[in-house]
Amino acid sequence: MPTEEIVCSFMGHRVVSQEEAIARQVRDWIALLEKTERPLRFLNGGMGNFDRICADEVAKYRQDHPQFSIQQWLVLPFRNYKPSPNLFLKPYDKVILPASVESLQAHYAIQARNRWMMEQADYVLAYWVRNRGGAYQALRYALQNPKTVVVQIGGMEEEHLGRSENP
Numbered sequence: 826m827p828t829e830e831i832v833c834s835f836m837g838h839r840v841v842s843q844e845e846a847i848a849r850q851v852r853d854w855i856a857l858l859e860k861t862e863r864p865l866r867f868l869n870g871g872m873g874n875f876d877r878i879c880a881d882e883v884a885k886y887r888q889d890h891p892q893f894s895i896q897q898w899l900v901l902p903f904r905n906y907k908p909s910p911n912l913f914l915k916p917y918d919k920v921i922l923p924a925s926v927e928s929l930q931a932h933y934a935i936q937a938r939n940r941w942m943m944e945q946a947d948y949v950l951a952y953w954v955r956n957r958g959g960a961y962q963a964l965r966y967a968l969q970n971p972k973t974v975v976v977q978i979g980g981m982e983e984e985h986l987g988r989s990e991n992p
Contacts, residue, residue, distance in 0.1 A: 839873025
């Protein structure tokens with residue numbers, strides 16, 4: 826089995842419509858990435874319904890496929906950030922605070938955390954519905970990295986943001 830891991834970041838707006846369809850697409854992409862037989866690490870910002878859906882789908886996939894090497898990390902935007910317990914009941918393997926955000930004010934720390942997540946990613950599973958906001962800005966940043974594959978999960982048509990790929 827190849828040992829170099831694949832890093833996948835989730836990035837999307839907080840409010841999600843068609844949750845079951847979005848969950849199905851996330852599940853399909855997890856299965857597709859698993860077929861590489863490489864260890865997988867999923868980065869989750871823990872800030873809304875899209876992140877909750879993604880966290881739940883990773884947790885379910887891991888439970889159903891314990892033979893695969895799959896990790897899920899919660900990436901905090903600032904030191905005292907507490908994700909809503911109603912949204913994030915699934916355990917994470919690791920909770921991290923990137924060094925680049927430790928001294929920033931909350932608003933700037935969220936942007937910096939999002940950029941850090943995009944910089945780490947080989948794949949970004951993205952849900953966006955408008956051309957503004959933190960998720961949109963992070964996705965525009967991810968598109969500047971030629972090594973990162975941005976995958977559209979529902980939301981706006983790809984021409985509104987740039988390139989995307991679908992399973």
